[in-house]
Amino acid sequence: MKASMDDLYLFILTVRHGGISAAATAHGLQRSKVSRRLQELEKALHCQLLIRTTRHIELTENGRLLYQHISQPFTDVNHAINLLESQQNSFQGGLRLAVTVSFMSSPMFVEVLDTYARQFPLVRLELLHFQESIDLERENIDLQLLPNMVEIINHDYVQQAFLTSSNGLFASPAYLQQHSEPKTMVELQQHWLLASRHNATLLPEGTRLRLVSEDINMIQQMASLGQGIALLPNILMQESLLQGKLVQVLTDVNYSDIMMTLVYSSRRFLPEKTRAMVTLLHQKFAG
Structure with missing residues (x-):
């Protein structure tokens, strides 16, 4: 019969709290259960570990030897557990x-x-x-x-x-002054388009692509500089629209949502x- 790790832990708690009742109360356990498990531990180790009195406990020689060798590892385990809990709950x-x-x-x-x-x-x-x-x-x-x-x-x-x-088509006011604003998809094909790699696949065949980039910010800046009409997510363009850097064109044309x-x-x-x-x-x- 091997000693249980749970029973060894109860033994350490009992020694640290100076008694079975104190250990049981401090950790919300039943005194009878702690006492019974300590008896099982002594049976597994074939020796007496504690001398029980009415008010407190004393360690036998075997009890002192066991406590000296196992108390620090359990302390280290508890410390590690506390560190993990702190890491999970902390903002650092x-x-x-x-x-x-x-x-x-x-x-x-x-x-x-x-x-x-x-x-x-x-x-x-x-x-x-x-x-x-x-x-x-x-x-x-x-x-x-x-x-x-x-x-x-x-x-x-x-x-x-x-x-x-949803995606929309955007151009700078300067670009629209220099080029006629497209009113149909046919007219759009007369303009240079700027798009991400995925959005480029949404455009009709024959579209003239000036820039394909994974960087939406780059596409937006190039459109602001008048380099073409950009296909961009509407939700990310609100600030540029409010600042007048871009204007949406062909607002009735729908592209796949992202x-x-x-x-x-x-x-x-x-x-x-x-x-x-x-x-x-x-x-x-x-x-």
């Missing part, structure tokens, strides 16, 4: 996010990072460029943000849609600092 250390180039450069995402950094100044944000789904656990990545058309390699990972937006997916390895074991970022993303890109 690193938060690693894998993000596509196009989304990373968007002003709205920068606003999310700014809000998070102000709320949790002890968390170090680390951004990594990934266009495809990765093994988050092996790469030690907390969150990944991907377009919905990218297949997630691990179907056990949590996947949440956090941004849905959606971003938030991926993380476990909902159950999600650290609080990671949960806070998930919440901010949903709040910023709700709808």
Whole structure:
């Protein structure tokens, strides 16, 4: 019969609290159960460990020898457990996010990072460029943000849609002054187009593409400089429209919606600092 690790732990608690009743009370256990388990431990070890009196306990020679050799390892285990619990619940250390180039450069995402950094100044944000789904656990990545058309390699990972937006066509006022504004899709084919690699596939055959890039911010800037008409997510263009840098054209033309997916390895074991970022993303890109 082997000694149980649980019984060894109860033995340590009993010694540290100076008695069976005190140990049972401190840890919400029944005194009779603690007493019975200690008896089982002595039976397994074939020796007496405790001298029981009405008010307290004393260690036998074997009891002292056992306590000296096992108390520190259990202390180290408890310390490790406390560290893990603290790590899960604390807002410090690193938060690693894998993000596509196009989304990373968007002003709205920068606003999310700014809000998070102000709320949790002890968390170090680390951004990594990934266009495809990765093994988050092996790469030690907390969150990944991907377009919905990218297949997630691990179907056990949590996947949440956090941004849905239609696409629109945008040009600068200067560009529209120099070129006649297109009123039909046929007229659009007379203009240079700027688009992401995915959005470029939505355009009709024969479209003249001047720029294809994964960087939405780059496409937006090129459109602002009058280099063509850009196909971009409506939700990310609101600021440029308000500032008059861009004007939407062919507003009645509908393109496929885009959606971003938030991926993380476990909902159950999600650290609080990671949960806070998930919440901010949903709040910023709700709808």
